[in-house]
Amino acid sequence: MNMPSVSLVPHQLKYGEYLFQLSADSQVYENLSFRNENEKQVAEFIESITQAEVNGTDVSRVILNEEHVPIGVTTLMGIDPQEKSASLGSWLGVDYWRKGYNEAAKREILRIAFLELGLEKVFIGTRKGNIRSQKAQKKLPYITLHVETQYPSVHQAVEEKEKQPCILNVVYIEDFLDYLTKDGFDPSIPF
Numbered sequence: 208m209n210m211p212s213v214s215l216v217p218h219q220l221k222y223g224e225y226l227f228q229l230s231a232d233s234q235v236y237e238n239l240s241f242r243n244e245n246e247k248q249v250a251e252f253i254e255s256i257t258q259a260e261v262n263g264t265d266v267s268r269v270i271l272n273e274e275h276v277p278i279g280v281t282t283l284m285g286i287d288p289q290e291k292s293a294s295l296g297s298w299l300g301v302d303y304w305r306k307g308y309n310e311a312a313k314r315e316i317l318r319i320a321f322l323e324l325g326l327e328k329v330f331i332g333t334r335k336g337n338i339r340s341q342k343a344q345k346k347l348p349y350i351t352l353h354v355e356t357q358y359p360s361v362h363q364a365v366e367e368k369e370k371q372p373c374i375l376n377v378v379y380i381e382d383f384l385d386y387l388t389k390d391g392f393d394p395s396i397p398f
Contacts, residue, residue, distance in 0.1 A: 215268035225277040229300030291327040332365035
C-alpha cells in the first residue's frame with residue numbers, strides 16, 4: 208500500500224469542531240489524555256497546547272488528509288533540549304485507521320523532531336491494553352521496541368502520566384534518517 212499524503216498544521220480554533228467529532232468516538236476518547244466532553248474543552252486543549260509550543264515544551268500539529276480535512280493530532284511532548292529528546296503521542300479518527308495515515312503522520316512529525324528541532328531520540332509509549340496502538344508502532348520500520356529497561360525514568364514517567372502499565376519504544380535519529388535515505392529522501396535538503 209502506498210503511504211497517503213498528509214500535512215501537519217498548527218492548531219487553530221477552526222479545527223476544534225472537527226477534532227471534537229473525531230475524538231468523541233469511544234475507541235478514540237478512551238485513549239486520550241485530555242477531556243473532550245464538549246467543544247469548549249477541545250478549545251481549551253488547543254489554547255493549552257499552543258501555549259506549550261510558545262514555552263518550548265511541546266510541538267503539536269493537526270493532521271490533514273489529502274483533501275485538507277482534519278483527521279487527528281500528533282504531538283511532541285516534554286521536549287528536552289539538553290537530552291535532545293521528546294515523547295510522541297498521536298491519535299486518528301476511527302474512519303482513518305488502517306489506511307496508512309498513522310505512519311505518514313509519524314514520518315512528518317519525526318522530520319520536525321529530528322531535522323528542525325535537532326532531537327536525537329523520540330520516545331513513543333503506549334498503554335499495555337492498547338493493542339491497536341502497539342500493532343501500529345510495530346509496523347514502523349525505524350522504531351526500537353521495548354526500551355523500558357534502557358530508559359527506566361522515562362518509562363516510569365509514562366506510566367505515571369497514563370496511570371496504568373505501559374510499554375516504551377523509541378525512535379533514534381540514525382534509524383529514522385537511514386529509513387528516509389532508503390526511501391529516496393536527502394536529509395540535507397530542507398523539506
